[in-house]
Amino acid sequence: MRVRAPSLAKYAFRGFRMSHGPRPTKFSFPLYFSKTLSWFILGGFLAACGVQMVLVPNELIDGGIVGLSIIASHFLGHKALPFCLVLFNLPFVFLAFKQIGKYFVIQMLTAVIIFSCSLWLIDQLPSWLGMSPFVFKGSEMETVVLGGAIIGVGCGLIIRHGGSTDGTEILGIIINKKKGYTVGQIILFVNFFIFALSGIVYKNWHTAFVSFLTYGIATKVMDMVILGLEDTKSVTIITSSPRKLGHILMETLGIGLTYIHAEGGYSGEPRNLLYVVVERLQLSQLKEIVHREDPSAFIAIENLHEVINGRRT
DSSP states (O other), X not given: OOOOTTTTHHHHHHTHHHHXXXXXXXXTHHHHHHHHHHHHHHHHHHHHHIIIIIIGGGTOOXXXXXXXXXXXXXXXXXXXXXHHHHHXXXXXXXXXXXXXXXXXHHHHXXXXXXXXHHHHHHHHHXXXXXXXXXXXXXXXXXXXXXXXXXXXXXXXXXXXXXXXXXXXHHHHHHXXXXXXXXXXXXXXXXXXXXXHHHHHHXXXXXXXXXXXXXXXXXXXXXXXXXXXXXXXXXXXXXXXXXXXXXXXXXXXXXXOEEEEEEEOTTTOOEEEEEEXXXXXXXHHHHHHHHHHHOTTOEEEEXXXXXXXXXXXX
16 A cells, blocks of 8 residues: 655655664564564555455555556456565565665565465455355445555554555655655656546446545545554743743643753844643643743644654654
8 A cells, every 4th residue: 555645655765764763683683573573464464354355346446556456456357466466566676675775675575475465365265264255345435434444554554663565655755866756746646547547447437536535544544553643742932931931831731841052043142942742631731831921932833743762642
């Protein structure tokens, strides 16, 4: 699966380093690999369930390489889907090795193989058990929401832990470096072509539109899985009385903070900044305290998704 422009392609690019910091040493690698592999297996199985049980039976596709593989399997037979996924990703694995590095390639290749094996397993399991194929047949809205949500969770878990299942992300990163187009523009163009192709192949433009809606839901859910549901804020405060205000904030809200010494760009005068990380429910009280103690204070608020080596946000 692919990532939405422009917010998520960077996670595929950062791969290992985003989720796990420095490259693994020979001492930490077995533990790291076992944990990552567990998440890849769970994510790959969930994404495969969404594809094989929801999208394919309802003649819907996903974006990126998964979408191309579903279209190819329409001609080659449904059993070809897992093999098409691996085959279509191989050129991008080679490009990633040249442009990004071997650690990301190892994780991407591992994720793709696990995803493909999961697709094959879900397709074969009913015949082994003597059961009917596992398919979901519901209303159009149920299909869109369920399919997108399952795929989004599965692929989100893989990307969150440094992997990728879609080579179009790599293509976007490389073209961005060479031509200057944003990764988002490239992925949007590629997926527009894929969904248009699905409309031609299935001779049903309504199906192509529904596939695009499913893709949108999957992307949004994947976004939440990667970035988390926490709504934590970082607050930067410029004040004339930083020590006094900092003491009040620590005593009242029970939070830690950092004093930063800066200089005004226009005046050249020294400035004192406070940097604070707070939960969403504390934000209103923080603003009230700041405005009460220093009405002229400047406050800048940003969303935070994660803090490394500190309390989780």
